Amino acid sequence: MAMDQVPEARDRKDALFATLGSRFGSRLSTSAALREQHAHTLTWIRNEPPDAVLFAETTAEVVEVVKLCAEARVPLIPFGTGTSLEGHVNAPFGGLSLDLSRMNRIVAVHPEDLDCMVEPGVTRKALNEHLRDMGLFFPVDPGADASLGGMAATRASGTNAVRYGTMRDTVLGLTAVLADGSVVKTGGRARKSASGYDLTRLLIGSEGTLGVITELTLKLSGIPETIVAAICPFATIEGACNATIAALQLGLPLARIELLDEVQMRACNAYSHLTLAETPTLFLEFHGTQAATAEQVEAFAAIAAAEGGGPLVSAGRQEERNRLWQARHDAYWAARGLRPGAGIITTDVCVPISALAACVTQTRQDIDRTGLLAPIVGHVGDGNFHVMPLVDLANPEERRKVQGFLDRLVARALAFDGTSTGEHGIGQGKMNYLAAEHGTSVEVMAAIKKALDPLNILNPGKIFAL
Amino acid sequence: MAMDQVPEARDRKDALFATLGSRFGSRLSTSAALREQHAHTLTWIRNEPPDAVLFAETTAEVVEVVKLCAEARVPLIPFGTGTSLEGHVNAPFGGLSLDLSRMNRIVAVHPEDLDCMVEPGVTRKALNEHLRDMGLFFPVDPGADASLGGMAATRASGTNAVRYGTMRDTVLGLTAVLADGSVVKTGGRARKSASGYDLTRLLIGSEGTLGVITELTLKLSGIPETIVAAICPFATIEGACNATIAALQLGLPLARIELLDEVQMRACNAYSHLTLAETPTLFLEFHGTQAATAEQVEAFAAIAAAEGGGPLVSAGRQEERNRLWQARHDAYWAARGLRPGAGIITTDVCVPISALAACVTQTRQDIDRTGLLAPIVGHVGDGNFHVMPLVDLANPEERRKVQGFLDRLVARALAFDGTSTGEHGIGQGKMNYLAAEHGTSVEVMAAIKKALDPLNILNPGKIFAL
Numbered sequence: 043m044a045m046d047q048v049p050e051a052r053d054r055k056d057a058l059f060a061t062l063g064s065r066f067g068s069r070l071s072t073s074a075a076l077r078e079q080h081a082h083t084l085t086w087i088r089n090e091p092p093d094a095v096l097f098a099e100t101t102a103e104v105v106e107v108v109k110l111c112a113e114a115r116v117p118l119i120p121f122g123t124g125t126s127l128e129g130h131v132n133a134p135f136g137g138l139s140l141d142l143s144r145m146n147r148i149v150a151v152h153p154e155d156l157d158c159m160v161e162p163g164v165t166r167k168a169l170n171e172h173l174r175d176m177g178l179f180f181p182v183d184p185g186a187d188a189s190l191g192g193m194a195a196t197r198a199s200g201t202n203a204v205r206y207g208t209m210r211d212t213v214l215g216l217t218a219v220l221a222d223g224s225v226v227k228t229g230g231r232a233r234k235s236a237s238g239y240d241l242t243r244l245l246i247g248s249e250g251t252l253g254v255i256t257e258l259t260l261k262l263s264g265i266p267e268t269i270v271a272a273i274c275p276f277a278t279i280e281g282a283c284n285a286t287i288a289a290l291q292l293g294l295p296l297a298r299i300e301l302l303d304e305v306q307m308r309a310c311n312a313y314s315h316l317t318l319a320e321t322p323t324l325f326l327e328f329h330g331t332q333a334a335t336a337e338q339v340e341a342f343a344a345i346a347a348a349e350g351g352g353p354l355v356s357a358g359r360q361e362e363r364n365r366l367w368q369a370r371h372d373a374y375w376a377a378r379g380l381r382p383g384a385g386i387i388t389t390d391v392c393v394p395i396s397a398l399a400a401c402v403t404q405t406r407q408d409i410d411r412t413g414l415l416a417p418i419v420g421h422v423g424d425g426n427f428h429v430m431p432l433v434d435l436a437n438p439e440e441r442r443k444v445q446g447f448l449d450r451l452v453a454r455a456l457a458f459d460g461t462s463t464g465e466h467g468i469g470q471g472k473m474n475y476l477a478a479e480h481g482t483s484v485e486v487m488a489a490i491k492k493a494l495d496p497l498n499i500l501n502p503g504k505i506f507a508l
Numbered sequence: 509m510a511m512d513q514v515p516e517a518r519d520r521k522d523a524l525f526a527t528l529g530s531r532f533g534s535r536l537s538t539s540a541a542l543r544e545q546h547a548h549t550l551t552w553i554r555n556e557p558p559d560a561v562l563f564a565e566t567t568a569e570v571v572e573v574v575k576l577c578a579e580a581r582v583p584l585i586p587f588g589t590g591t592s593l594e595g596h597v598n599a600p601f602g603g604l605s606l607d608l609s610r611m612n613r614i615v616a617v618h619p620e621d622l623d624c625m626v627e628p629g630v631t632r633k634a635l636n637e638h639l640r641d642m643g644l645f646f647p648v649d650p651g652a653d654a655s656l657g658g659m660a661a662t663r664a665s666g667t668n669a670v671r672y673g674t675m676r677d678t679v680l681g682l683t684a685v686l687a688d689g690s691v692v693k694t695g696g697r698a699r700k701s702a703s704g705y706d707l708t709r710l711l712i713g714s715e716g717t718l719g720v721i722t723e724l725t726l727k728l729s730g731i732p733e734t735i736v737a738a739i740c741p742f743a744t745i746e747g748a749c750n751a752t753i754a755a756l757q758l759g760l761p762l763a764r765i766e767l768l769d770e771v772q773m774r775a776c777n778a779y780s781h782l783t784l785a786e787t788p789t790l791f792l793e794f795h796g797t798q799a800a801t802a803e804q805v806e807a808f809a810a811i812a813a814a815e816g817g818g819p820l821v822s823a824g825r826q827e828e829r830n831r832l833w834q835a836r837h838d839a840y841w842a843a844r845g846l847r848p849g850a851g852i853i854t855t856d857v858c859v860p861i862s863a864l865a866a867c868v869t870q871t872r873q874d875i876d877r878t879g880l881l882a883p884i885v886g887h888v889g890d891g892n893f894h895v896m897p898l899v900d901l902a903n904p905e906e907r908r909k910v911q912g913f914l915d916r917l918v919a920r921a922l923a924f925d926g927t928s929t930g931e932h933g934i935g936q937g938k939m940n941y942l943a944a945e946h947g948t949s950v951e952v953m954a955a956i957k958k959a960l961d962p963l964n965i966l967n968p969g970k971i972f973a974l
Contacts, residue, residue: 154753154862177757197702208700210709211677226949232858233890234674235927236663236713237934238946238971239953243676243709247702264759287620291643293730293796295761330759331807334800341797392698396620424699461701468703480704483692486960487705493959494952505704 058114069097080139082129085387086435092133097141101256109223117502120250122192128469130249134503148172156262162191162255178262181206191255196467197247204423205297212261218253221495250501252494266329271363272356274346275319282322283399285349286422298327299423306417310369313376325370377417381432391455392426392464401458412447426464468505524580535563546605548595551853552901558599563607567722575689578965585967586716588658593854594935600969614638622728628657628721644728647672657721662933663713670889671763678727684719687961716967718960732795737829738822740812741785748788749865751815752888764793765889772883776835779842791836843883847898857921858892858930867924878913892930934971
């Protein structure tokens with residue numbers, strides 16, 4: 043008998059929702075549509091809706107709700123925009139989805155310190171909109187217009203992590219509500235600190251299992267004087283990867299360097315009506331002064347030529363840059379266009395960059411051998427790549443095939459000294475790989491979880507089974 | 509009655525050392541000189557020697573020793589080079605100093621991945637010596653030739669953190685022996701990962717209280733094509749800080765930017781027989797291509813001039829660079845030369861950079877008002893600065909005065925939204941400030957410590973009192 047079917051548990055839950063309803067009025071909802079929308083909606087993981095959704099507006103409210111959920115032993119699942127990809131917001135044990143999207147104030151911007159303080163529901167695009175006139179931007183760009191709280195919780199990164207880092211590097215401090223309702227402030231506004239345990243980094247990537255993030259202090263960057271975009275085709279994946287390695291060794295400060303494989307390029311040509319070479323292609327961006335970016339473009343063109351790549355085409359004006367990068371921007375929809383009506387599974391792994399060419403090549407062979415259709419797109423400067431199998435999710439045979447492929451993909455990444463996920467997180471989708479990747483460290487993670495959330499109230503059933 | 513005076517505890521300790529002696533022979537020592545050398549020797553914190561010192565040579569040995577210490581309930585204090593500044597290696601409850609300096613193998617270097625794996629006793633200079641011919645270097649430079657294990661344990665940084673980051677940013681993964689003797693591997697060789705809790709960052713800066721680091725995977729950088737050094741005097745601290753802020757906002761990739769205040773400059777002129785202006789002065793280093801560094805120097809000179817600084821003097825050849833930076837390199841000894849025979853207390857705090865000028869200026873006023881002699885040197889790009897009071901440690905009145913000053917220094921940094929230490933750590937010296945800085949977070953840190961080291965075996969009496 044599942045926990046929420048135990049009569050006493052059911053009573054506690056009903057009493058909790060009655061209390062929350064009278065306290066928060068229409069901000070508590072049990073509408074089926076809203077509940078489904080607050081569970082996993084992307085890729086193939088089953089939608090497991092919470093019992094109710096509550097919209098919080100302040101840290102004090104989060105404290106109140108966490109305490110009530112803890113008393114009632116009802117799971118609480120923090121929710122931002124629901125754009126995570128591994129089932130992070132599902133409610134496998136039911137419970138309350140705590141929607142933080144209304145906590146969307148930009149609390150402060152400190153241009154001299156290149157930092158800002160935001161509530162967790164602010165999305166990265168909303169923040170960048172706000173910052174633009176100050177000549178500043180927040181660089182982490184996972185593609186989706188995710189909430190910054192969610193991005194911290196999943197340790198998100200994206201296309202320009204190679205230059206600006208991931209959420210691990212760009213969050214200076216956090217306010218979080220822990221499972222006992224206590225409010226902690228971690229880190230701070232100093233650029234660095236050697237004071238005490240790094241609780242900021244512990245919360246980043248903890249996927250809502252250790253605390254509900256209610257405020258973030260973020261490191262910002264100045265909008266570069268000049269941005270130059272470029273694309274450069276290569277005969278082989280190896281050539282593209284070797285050029286990337288050479289550029290990094292030389293210390294070229296690449297702002298973005300993205301690899302699209304031949305299948306993705308074919309998809310992009312078809313989708314965006316382009317006539318690009320259907321070979322592995324690097325999409326690049328250079329940030330700096332005019333002279334510095336010009337020098338970087340020239341240096342990269344020479345490196346690429348030595349690896350059989352080219353011609354490199356570059357552009358400085360925004361319109362032309364957008365046109366050059368259109369294929370990359372449309373990659374997801376172009377991929378979907380390869381098999382209209384099919385489902386898409388977006389997965390990622392990350393390996394040391396020296397292993398990237400071999401790992402991508404073997405993955406391509408595996409895809410073809412398995413009879414899947416799946417483009418590959420990589421944040422190649424980090425050794426991180428995405429595979430997007432297009433699958434008829436109603437077909438058990440296809441599901442079985444793709445599951446085998448996903449298992450082999452992770453095993454291959456781990457065999458190359460890599461990780462099961464570079465940026466999507468564990469959620470539910472990758473729990474089974476955790477022990478293979480981390481060994482005895484999983485027990486340490488579990489010990490921390492038990493120490494900080496002994497009742498397993500916060501986002502249970504994610505990262506590890508407890 | 510202190511724990512080690514309880515007869516039963518004394519017996520357990522004697523039995524432990526007998527066991528260790530017969531197992532490790534002369535690698536276990538109870539010589540008074542060696543024990544004193546393995547306790548705090550720098551600044552003013554009292555030397556509290558361990559009962560014995562053991563030189564470990566492998567991870568397996570560390571496991572063995574940790575288990576024996578845990579069984580006997582005897583504290584174990586990991587030891588690298590003993591260059592930490594806040595009493596981190598003291599043995600307030602006695603116990604065993606576990607010297608890791610013989611674990612000094614460079615296990616692997618992967619030039620294509622810009623990473624390496626080292627044992628914890630490798631010092632940063634030994635590593636850089638080894639890397640030089642490959643065109644690579646490890647950038648974190650805390651001044652002392654510290655061991656890399658110790659640098660990770662204290663979350664060290666130093667002069668070029670502004671460009672290359674601290675140990676937080678440059679450690680990709682760790683192997684550590686926990687208090688129960690289990691061996692964990694955290695992180696890995698992938699540049700980024702969203703897989704599970706960030707145990708790497710939890711161990712970095714944990715000062716030996718959570719685990720004994722026995723291997724590190726480190727991120728390396730390519731030696732830049734061109735290095736240009738520069739110095740630039742300013743009329744005021746404000747001018748120097750404002751120029752730094754402007755340069756960072758512009759995205760100038762400063763490799764180092766160090767501030768020496770007028771007292772430090774006077775000390776340097778006297779010590780190194782120089783004739784530099786005795787006003788606040790920035791020491792800079794630029795890394796990049798020849799064209800890029802030339803452009804950076806020019807840009808910074810213009811910024812400095814706008815803030816009343818200059819003339820900026822720069823140099824590219826190594827000899828000339830060394831000559832320009834001589835005052836910075838000799839800063840510590842020059843400071844000591846201000847009051848020969850006196851003790852020196854090296855302390856640090858870190859604040860948001862917009863607050864740096866005010867914090868340094870108020871600190872200078874406090875020093876003068878208190879009647880102390882204390883130069884100030886800052887890693888100004890991070891908002892981190894050092895104060896080095898020269899004190900007759902035998903004089904109770906001077907000790908009292910300097911203690912009051914240190915308390916006010918931290919209070920001031922915290923009032924400016926800063927941290928009690930940017931890079932030296934908490935150790936024993938800053939334990940009293942932890943609650944003021946972190947509030948309820950201290951309880952979370954303590955809960956983690958208790959979960960992972962319930963017997964409080966690993967470096968007890970550091971960071972917090974348990």
